[in-house]
Amino acid sequence: MACVGYRRVSTIDQNLDRQDLGQVDKVFEEKLSGKSAKDRPALQAMLDYIREGDRVVVYAIDRLARDLRDLQDIIQTVNDMGATIAFLSEGLTFSSDKDDAFAKLQLQMMGAFAEFERNIIRKRQAEGIAKAKAKGVYKGRKPTIDRDKVKELKADGLSTYKIADTMGISRMSVHRILNG
Numbered sequence: 001m002a003c004v005g006y007r008r009v010s011t012i013d014q015n016l017d018r019q020d021l022g023q024v025d026k027v028f029e030e031k032l033s034g035k036s037a038k039d040r041p042a043l044q045a046m047l048d049y050i051r052e053g054d055r056v057v058v059y060a061i062d063r064l065a066r067d068l069r070d071l072q073d074i075i076q077t078v079n080d081m082g083a084t085i086a087f088l089s090e091g092l093t094f095s096s097d098k099d100d101a102f103a104k105l106q107l108q109m110m111g112a113f114a115e116f117e118r119n120i121i122r123k124r125q126a127e128g129i130a131k132a133k134a135k136g137v138y139k140g141r142k143p144t145i146d147r148d149k150v151k152e153l154k155a156d157g158l159s160t161y162k163i164a165d166t167m168g169i170s171r172m173s174v175h176r177i178l179n180g
Helices: 041-049 068-080 101-135 147-155 160-167 171-179
Strands: 003-009 026-031 055-058 084-087 092-094
Touching: 003 041, 026 041, 041 068, 068 084, 068 092, 068 101, 092 101, 147 160, 147 171, 160 171
Parallel strands: 003 026, 003 055, 055 084
Antiparallel strands: 084 092
């Protein structure tokens, strides 16, 4: 039985140090948004790694997920594998062999607060961008794809599949550039 840790912060600039997990056998870490469980490779690797009887330790609920549905799905996945998951900050533990109604209520409330907080952050960000655009200050993200190169490759007769592969971008990006 292994004790597995999971730590996450939202950006590369943030530090994982405050998320002390204690003694663990293996730690999975990432510096990515918690908005979607599907887009987090370390989380997926941790879920692939754990086995029956393992204990997963996470510093706080909002470090595991910022979406209540994702949070519940992740916990259910861990429990379905026969493993236990513990949140240190909230003092909550979930396992397949225990059904604690009060812990579930707390989880749902804390998960709802985390999701609410994420929505407030997005709203504030959108308001700030709108104000900056109105002032002419906001120019948007700098382009990361060489649009001229995409058009040049198409003119050379390459397919959208080959252009996407050559440029290291998605086919949808190629289509948007060529049709836009």
